[in-house]
Amino acid sequence: MSWNSVSMSEAEEEGALFLVSTPIGNLSDLSKRAIEALETADLIACEDTRRTGQLLNLIGVESKKLIRVDDHTEFKKKSKIVEKIRSGYTVVLVSDAGTPGISDPGEELVRAVIENGFNVSVIPGASSVLAALVVSGMSTKRWVMEGFIPRKGKEREEILKEITVEERTVILFESPKRLPATLKDLRQHLGDERLVAVVRELTKLHEEVWRGSLKNATEHYKSPPKGEVVIVIEGSDHKTTISDENISILLRESRGLGLSARDASDQASRQLGVSKRRAYKLYTDLD
Numbered sequence: 001m002s003w004n005s006v007s008m009s010e011a012e013e014e015g016a017l018f019l020v021s022t023p024i025g026n027l028s029d030l031s032k033r034a035i036e037a038l039e040t041a042d043l044i045a046c047e048d049t050r051r052t053g054q055l056l057n058l059i060g061v062e063s064k065k066l067i068r069v070d071d072h073t074e075f076k077k078k079s080k081i082v083e084k085i086r087s088g089y090t091v092v093l094v095s096d097a098g099t100p101g102i103s104d105p106g107e108e109l110v111r112a113v114i115e116n117g118f119n120v121s122v123i124p125g126a127s128s129v130l131a132a133l134v135v136s137g138m139s140t141k142r143w144v145m146e147g148f149i150p151r152k153g154k155e156r157e158e159i160l161k162e163i164t165v166e167e168r169t170v171i172l173f174e175s176p177k178r179l180p181a182t183l184k185d186l187r188q189h190l191g192d193e194r195l196v197a198v199v200r201e202l203t204k205l206h207e208e209v210w211r212g213s214l215k216n217a218t219e220h221y222k223s224p225p226k227g228e229v230v231i232v233i234e235g236s237d238h239k240t241t242i243s244d245e246n247i248s249i250l251l252r253e254s255r256g257l258g259l260s261a262r263d264a265s266d267q268a269s270r271q272l273g274v275s276k277r278r279a280y281k282l283y284t285d286l287d
Helices: 008-014 032-040 049-058 074-086 107-115 128-136 153-165 176-190 214-220 244-256 261-272 276-284
Strands: 016-020 043-046 066-068 090-094 119-123 143-148 169-174 195-200 208-213 229-233
Touching: 016 032, 016 074, 016 107, 032 090, 032 119, 043 049, 043 074, 049 066, 066 074, 074 090, 074 107, 107 119, 128 169, 128 195, 128 208, 128 229, 153 176, 153 261, 169 176, 176 195, 176 214, 176 229, 195 214, 208 214, 244 261, 244 276, 261 276
Parallel strands: 016 090, 016 119, 043 066, 043 090, 143 169
Antiparallel strands: 169 229, 195 208, 195 229
């Protein structure tokens, strides 16, 4: 398995996959390297051929073969793309906006290309995750990306509980339609005073960064806004009084029942209200 990077000129000889970031709103954010990659690609894998076709027209790139790779087709198309790379193709992967693979298709394809011994390189650029984080005013030292959380049910409840005790800054994606409900759920679990930034329409004409408490956020966003939304949540300063020893006792019991480190730490987090990260580390330190 090869993890080496490759240049565009080298790719012309041996075939490779390039992950290319596209603008999240402002076309001027498309880099020269990204344009070069799109111009020289033998094949462009994209979420939506119409949207990518529009982007190519805007930058003057014509007559490119496009293949649709979205959430529903990635598993089926990855083998076909690997074979194209095997035959010497330079393949570019793009999402509709931002960096492919981040809450967008790409992860499975990247893994398949690597497992077949071919090169994968990235041409970095726009990312709504990093843009929202740095503009939020929250701590950037330690953070975690949760993406879109489940819309309802037990799994949503469990993730909200985890966010409650998460000490790192948390980043969520949400649709404008569901934003009011999600802010209400966050307020219910995290309390009125936890700080949040709602970042909307990044890099676009009507870009907005709203900052304040969850209480004020629910009052401000009583109805759905327009545009794409990223939510940045202040990390918890909750310091649990439960000792490492007491957590380890529960973890040993879980291990004795055959639970893995991940499952045992999940259970400890739910039962004791501690972070999964802390429980996981204690599990690996047992004995």
